[in-house]
Amino acid sequence: MFQVITSVKQLNFGQLCNVYADELIRAGKLNYPNLNPNMQLLEAEQDFYYFLKSFLRKMNEYCFVWQVDGMYQSALRIEPYKDGVILTGLQTAPESRRNGYAKALLENTLAYLSHAGITQVYSHIRNDNIPSIYLHLTAGFLKISDYAAYIDGSVDQRSATYLKHI
Numbered sequence: 001m002f003q004v005i006t007s008v009k010q011l012n013f014g015q016l017c018n019v020y021a022d023e024l025i026r027a028g029k030l031n032y033p034n035l036n037p038n039m040q041l042l043e044a045e046q047d048f049y050y051f052l053k054s055f056l057r058k059m060n061e062y063c064f065v066w067q068v069d070g071m072y073q074s075a076l077r078i079e080p081y082k083d084g085v086i087l088t089g090l091q092t093a094p095e096s097r098r099n100g101y102a103k104a105l106l107e108n109t110l111a112y113l114s115h116a117g118i119t120q121v122y123s124h125i126r127n128d129n130i131p132s133i134y135l136h137l138t139a140g141f142l143k144i145s146d147y148a149a150y151i152d153g154s155v156d157q158r159s160a161t162y163l164k165h166i
Contacts (some may be wrong), residue, residue: 002108005063008053015072016052016065017045019093024048041067055079064112066105074101078107081151085113090132106139114166121164124156126150136162 005011017024027047028040035043055061055077066074076090087109090100113121123141125132125148141162148159 001067002105002112003065003067005056008038008049009055011052012072013049013052015065016075017048019065019072019079020048020089020091021073021094023091029102037164040069051153060085064105065108066101066108068096068101073099073148074105074106078109078113078121079151081122084122086122086124086151088124090123090135102135103139106135110139110164119166121166123162123164124150125162126159128158133162137165140164 002012024041024044025037026153028035028037028044031047032040032043040143053061056063058079061077061079063075063077065072072093073096074090074092077088078085079088080086087106090102092099110121121141123136125136127133141164143160144163145161146157148156148161150156
């Protein structure tokens with residue numbers, strides 16, 4: 001089932017952390033190297049919660065989730081970007097990968113955005129993330145740049161920018 005999240009009150013934060021488990025573990029190790037792994041994870045989860053709380057307060061910034069049997073399987077966020085929106089944070093729970101949940105989420109998100117009048121959807125994808133590149137290409141995204149230019153002005157040469165006209 002497809003769900004649009006516009007506030008943290010709508011979230012099951014524990015389930016969302018499960019979807020982003022790999023990223024949270026990585027962030028904990030990077031940002032809190034002097035703590036034990038459990039504390040690293042707790043700190044990363046707290047940082048993620050505060051990020052989402054701030055993110056979802058802003059106009060036109062949403063989180064989308066795909067649920068199966070009431071459990072979050074895949075999630076992504078969108079926010080304004082250039083002449084459309086940018087899709088960020090597309091993740092699937094580690095134990096749920098290769099089941100088509102990210103594809104279902106992406107298809108439903110694109111339909112939602114089209115219905116809302118959005119015509120341009122961007123995505124920055126790391127060049128080594130072959131499954132995500134394949135997913136985006138099969139959904140009709142086209143590579144438009146060999147680098148990612150972020151909203152804050154930073155540039156990542158390890159990623160490329162993809163665009164879908166809907």
